Amino acid sequence: MNSVDGQMPEESLDPADWQAMRALGHRMVDDMLNYLQTVRERPVWQPIPEEVKTHLKQPLPVEPQGPEQTYRDFLEKILPHPMGNIHPRFWGWVIGTGTPLGALAEMLAAGMNPNLGGAEHVANHVERQAVAWCKEMLGYPAEASGLLVSGGSMANLVGLTVARNAKAGFDLRRQGVQGAPKRLTLYGSQEMHSSIQKGVELLGLGSDSLRHVPVNADYQIEVTALDAAIARDRAAGMQPFCVIGNAGTVNTGAFDDLARLADICQREGLWFHVDGAFGALAALSPALRHLVAGMERADSLAFDLHKWMYMPYEAGCALVRREEDHRRAFALTPEYLTHGGERGLAAGSQWFSDYGIQLSRGFRALKVWMSIKEHGIRKYGRLIRQNVEQARYLAGLVDAAPTLERLAPVPLNIVCFRYKADHLDEAALNRLNQEILVQLHESGIAVPSYTTLNGKYALRVAITNHRSRREDFDLLVREVMRLGSAILIAG
Ligand SMILES: Cc1ncc(COP(=O)(O)O)c(C=O)c1O
Numbered sequence: 410m411n412s413v414d415g416q417m418p419e420e421s422l423d424p425a426d427w428q429a430m431r432a433l434g435h436r437m438v439d440d441m442l443n444y445l446q447t448v449r450e451r452p453v454w455q456p457i458p459e460e461v462k463t464h465l466k467q468p469l470p471v472e473p474q475g476p477e478q479t480y481r482d483f484l485e486k487i488l489p490h491p492m493g494n495i496h497p498r499f500w501g502w503v504i505g506t507g508t509p510l511g512a513l514a515e516m517l518a519a520g521m522n523p524n525l526g527g528a529e530h531v532a533n534h535v536e537r538q539a540v541a542w543c544k545e546m547l548g549y550p551a552e553a554s555g556l557l558v559s560g561g562s563m564a565n566l567v568g569l570t571v572a573r574n575a576k577a578g579f580d581l582r583r584q585g586v587q588g589a590p591k592r593l594t595l596y597g598s599q600e601m602h603s604s605i606q607k608g609v610e611l612l613g614l615g616s617d618s619l620r621h622v623p624v625n626a627d628y629q630i631e632v633t634a635l636d637a638a639i640a641r642d643r644a645a646g647m648q649p650f651c652v653i654g655n656a657g658t659v660n661t662g663a664f665d666d667l668a669r670l671a672d673i674c675q676r677e678g679l680w681f682h683v684d685g686a687f688g689a690l691a692a693l694s695p696a697l698r699h700l701v702a703g704m705e706r707a708d709s710l711a712f713d714l715h716k717w718m719y720m721p722y723e724a725g726c727a728l729v730r731r732e733e734d735h736r737r738a739f740a741l742t743p744e745y746l747t748h749g750g751e752r753g754l755a756a757g758s759q760w761f762s763d764y765g766i767q768l769s770r771g772f773r774a775l776k777v778w779m780s781i782k783e784h785g786i787r788k789y790g791r792l793i794r795q796n797v798e799q800a801r802y803l804a805g806l807v808d809a810a811p812t813l814e815r816l817a818p819v820p821l822n823i824v825c826f827r828y829k830a831d832h833l834d835e836a837a838l839n840r841l842n843q844e845i846l847v848q849l850h851e852s853g854i855a856v857p858s859y860t861t862l863n864g865k866y867a868l869r870v871a872i873t874n875h876r877s878r879r880e881d882f883d884l885l886v887r888e889v890m891r892l893g894s895a896i897l898i899a900g
Contacts (some may be wrong), residue, residue, distance in 0.1 A: 422474065433476055438513075438599050445495065446507050451874070452853020461486050493856050497876035498885065501858035503687050505660060505713075506874050507721040514779040515721055521528070525770040527748055527760025532882045536761065536774035539781070543726050546786050547685075547692045548705045555734035555763045556775050557714075558615045560606035560725035561686035564711030567727035567765055568776035569595075569608045569651070571709055571738040571810065572680035573708040576650035580806035586613040593641050596620045597653030598630035600660055602684055606654055628663035630655070632673070639677055651680040656701050657688015657713075659871070660860050662800075663690060663820030667703030674708075676741075683707040686725075687873055688821060693790035697797060700820070708734075717796075717822075717873045718789055720780050724773050727765070796872040800882055803870060803882040812890055816867045825860060825867035828893035839866035855885050 424430035447541050449657040474482075494504045523532040540555040558564050572595075574581045579588055586593070593614055597605060599621045609619045620642070622635045639649045653668040655663065667683060674681035676887045683689070683704050689712035692704070705709065707730070714724035729735035739758055740763035742748070749758040762768045781789075804819045814829040827842045842859075849855050855871045868889065870882075 430476060430612065433480060435475070437480065439487075441483070441508075441512065442509060445512075448683065450498050451496070452493075453496040453498050453856045454850055455490065455853055456851065457490045461490060495876075496856075497874060497878065498855040498881045499874060500872055500877070501856045503871045503873055505716045505719045505722075506876055507715075508719055508780060508783075508875070510778045510783050511719075511721040511780050513774035517779075518775040521772060521775075523772050524771060526762040526768045527746070527757070528754050529756040530754065532772050532774065533757070533759075533761065535772075535778050537759070539774045539777040540726065540728075540782055542786075543712075544728060544779075547689055547701075547710070547728075548698075549707075549728055550612060550705070550709060551648065552728060552732070553728050553730050554735045554764060555726060555728035556761050557760060557777065558725045558727055558765060559723040560715060561602070561684065561711055561713045562607065562715070562725075563766075564725045565602070565604050565682070565684055565726035566608040566684075567610060568682045568709030568711050569605070569612060569727065571729050572619070572651040572682055573612055573614065574738045575708075575734040576680050578648070581697040589648070591648035592618060592619045592645060594620060594647045594649050595651040596622055596635055596638060596649065597684075598622050598624050598628075598655060598658070598665060600628050600630075600655060600658040600663060601623055602655075602659045602686065605684060618780065624663070628658055628661045630665045630670070632666060632669050633748065635670075635673065639673075639679075644896050649677065650681055651682055653690070654681065654683045654703075655820055656683050656685035656704055656816050657691070659686075660823070660862065661817040662688065662819070662823035662871070663693075664700045664758060664800050667701065668706070669703070671703045671706035680708045680710045681706065681713070685712040687708060687713060687716040690789070690793055691797075691821065693786060694794040694795055694797075695790065697821075714777055714780075717793055717814075718780070719792070719873070719875045720776055724777055729764075737766055737768070774830055792875050793822075796874065796877070799872050799877055799882060800824050800870070802879055803872075803886070806882060806886045810886060810890060812893060813886070815863055816862045822872045824870045825862055826870075827865065827867055832892070832899060835864065841896060842866045842868060844891055844896050848896070849885075852888075854888050855881070857885070 423564055448736050471574060493499045495506050523530055525532050525536055536557055544553055545553055557565060595826055606616050606619055610616050613686045620638050623631045642649050650668055652674050654665045654667045671681055685704060689701060689704060692701045699762055710728045714720045714726060715722045748755050748760055761770055800822045801820050803828055804815060807813045807815045812828060815826045817825040827847055846859055857868045860867050860869045
């Protein structure tokens with residue numbers, strides 16, 4: 410670019426042609442809404458063509474390609490090769506679907522582009538309201554503190570950090586875990602999610618300090634074994650400090666007896682953290698609420714909005730019963746971030762950066778706030794119940810099919826089953842079911858995931874999908890039986 414008067418001309422990233430950008434934006438909205446409206450007509454997932462992977466190894470663009478070409482590349486190379494989780498027959502891992510208004514809210518949030526680390530601007534008030542609604546809908550105390558985070562893993566990390574610091578009995582922030590006179594230990598069931606272990610490792614506690622307590626036939630923590638583990642560790646000179654309760658385990662959707670765990674924590678002086686990544690949301694349905702009894706007594710609670718409230722990624726929430734514990738674990742205010750005054754943009758004492766790990770934070774609260782307003786909490790409760798009813802329906806189909814075998818109880822929204830053939834041993838059955846799963850994925854028919862239960866490879870259907878219908882489960886069962894017998898015949 411030529412300079413005038415020896416000075417570099419000033420530039421910005423705004424469009425040279427606002428009218429063209431407006432037209433492109435309108436097209437994007439139309440394309441995306443069409444894409445969502447017609448999702449059922451497409452395969453759930455397809456392997457990514459080599460040509461696309463090669464395209465995505467192109468070198469760093471140095472010169473501008475412009476918005477039109479960039480969007481064309483998106484339409485050709487990216488949009489046709491999705492994960493599939495917005496599809497009605499996606500039931501892999503525990504993955505949500507998103508909604509049209511949720512997607513539009515993301516655009517609005519990015520347009521405003523505020524930083525929710527702190528300061529006196531309206532986005533922070535939106536997040537405060539969203540967190541307050543979360544507490545209310547889960548029956549958690551209104552005076553608790555909380556913040557929106559990237560997801561369940563981060564919410565668990567926040568809860569465990571507060572637990573560790575509050576229960577250490579010394580100034581852990583200053584001395585670190587090296588300052589602990591006794592080894593700090595914590596407890597959860599064998600069915601705990603891996604994010605708990607990751608958190609424990611990140612907190613410097615060491616995964617050996619995390620006790621994996623056995624479960625009963627319903628995959629719930631054995632409370633007597635928990636009592637014994639705590640007593641054993643105390644006798645060995647360790648310092649038990651936290652119990653993790655599961656509200657919906659990742660493998661089978663099991664709920665620990667949260668009220669019993671709360672009693673144990675109260676008696677033993679331990680922190681009670683609940684991982685309710687998806688199961689906590691059972692509280693939204695009057696018919697399912699009994700499953701989470703005791704959850705309201707947790708010292709900290711982690712759950713997701715991008716799973717069973719179907720909001721676009723990323724949206725999780727961490728709640729902590731006593732605000733002072735929460736703040737003490739995270740608040741750190743250098744001079745340049747001083748706040749608490751009454752006037753100006755830097756006013757206000759409640760900055761979200763004092764309650765979590767991030768300083769700069771995006772406006773994920775907007776999609777939460779808009780989604781809850783759009784649908785109202787009752788509808789979410791009905792959809793959660795619908796998914797549970799669909800899981801029961803699928804379990805019924807599996808139980809009625811002579812060549813299928815259910816491998817776990819179905820307390821919530823997860824069904825684990827396999828194709829069975831009496832003449833095959835366990836290893837051959839595992840291989841057969843692995844092949845069925847891959848063919849289901851590659852054909853684009855459906856996406857369950859997998860797990861292993863007592864050594865048996867299971868097709869695992871986790872339903873956090875507001876688009877699924879009963880007919881989708883009929884199709885799944887038909888296809889698993891068809892593929893199973895076809896693979897056996899092909900030898
Ligand atoms: C029980 C449980 N806890 C924690 C997580 C982690 O949540 P996220 O994937 O949102 O980090 C999951 C994810 O599936 C989960 O099922």
